[in-house]
Amino acid sequence: MAQERNTEELIIEAARRIFIKRGLAGARMQDIADEAGINKAMLHYYYRSKEKLFEIVFDEAFSKMVGRLGAVLNKPMPIEEKIRTLIDHYITSIAETPYVPIFVLNEINQQPEMMIKRVSSQPSFPDIMAFMKEVVEAGKKGIIKEISPLQLFLNIVSMCIFPFVARPLIQGIFQQDNIQFNMLIEERKKLVGDVIISWLKP
Template structure:
């Protein structure tokens, strides 16, 4: 049983690497078997299809971040408390799965409609439309400035995600090792919140 678990973990890690670099459409079961250091017959013994493997990798990768965001976005709390909580959980979620942004970019470029369908099917998918309605309501009530809810949502996402997408370049230019860059990402939670609040606060 322990050996089975180890083999399954080996396959999942190999599949993760292949799917990140090649996406679902470009990945082959033989590629995954080669990466895992096993033969194709053994791979099929554990996982009969590429789609099943992809589903496991997708749910593991996306589920962590979606679960975090869903818990926050679906809660009833004041908007000015919810926004920092979204930012904190978004950055924490990606730090736990740093390969996620490139994985998402690959799938969006190759199969955008299927990716969105898979995303929306996640159990804790956040109610983004309600969040945008909350932004509009807060603007009308004078809690924040009246701003575009779409622009606010996009600003939060881009300010949180881009440093992870551009991480190799940023680390190279700024000469930061992994520990230092992770510290920068921890600090970024506060920075992003301050940037957003500077824009929306009355």
């Protein structure tokens, strides 16, 4: 059993690398077998299709990206604290798996209908609509100014994700090594929160 688990883990890791580089459409089972260092017959013994492998890799990646967010969004707390906590958790999650945003966005752009359906049916998919209602209610009560909750959501996501998507550009232009970039990301947790909260002040 341990040997089978090790082989499965080897295949999943190889599939992850291939799908990140080539996506679902560009990947072949032979590529995955070669990457895992096994023959194609053994790969088919464990996984009959690349689509099944892709489901496993995508679901794992998506769960890592949003897993912590659901817990924050569902927890009762003041709206300002919730937004700051959401930003902190989101940036931390991306920093741990920086390949995930590009991988997920690429696949959604390649096959939007299928991927949006898959994303929205994930058990870990956060209740974004409930959060948006909270934002609207907070605006009506004067706790924050009345703004579009969709614009708030887009601002948070884009401000958190962009540094990771543009990492090679940022490190190249500003001559930052990995330690400096990680420090930049750590600083960004508070900075993004400050910018968003300042915008929301009534």
